[in-house]
């Protein structure tokens with residue numbers, strides 16, 4: 001049996017709309033499987049719009065050169081309308097497991113102007129650790145603003161970037 005380590009990175013961005021102007025498609029702001037309380041913005045997305053989990057899935061697939069989430073869960077497929085990202089993550093982890101692969105470490109960054117995520121960072125980190133079944137020490141979650149610049153800085157969007165290390169037993 002040989003052990004190898006592979007690296008993957010993922011990125012995602014979704015549009016935000018103020019809650020009070022939300023349409024039927026609005027989705028409460030969920031990051032890393034954690035619902036941010038009283039966020040003034042909702043995510044515009046086909047799925048639940050969890051940018052952290054979407055970036056994480058792309059990172060996991062990328063580590064194994066398995067394409068991207070659009071290949072596996074196409075938004076054109078009505079089966080994935082309003083899809084729960086946690087369920088899709090479970091399917092992604094199962095795909096990796098078929099190849100003897102499992103994540104061993106992750107590092108995530110979210111860019112969001114409002115609300116400030118400081119009070120929720122540890123809860124988001126704990127949620128990610130639980131979803132990945134990893135010890136907290138192997139999971140990092142960071143939050144930044146965009147300093148008022150561009151669509152991210154004017155609360156028109158939220159973005160996430162994730163890097164993972166995946167261990168493969170062959």
Ligand code: MG
Pocket residue numbers: 012013014049050051054
């Ligand atoms: Mg997405």
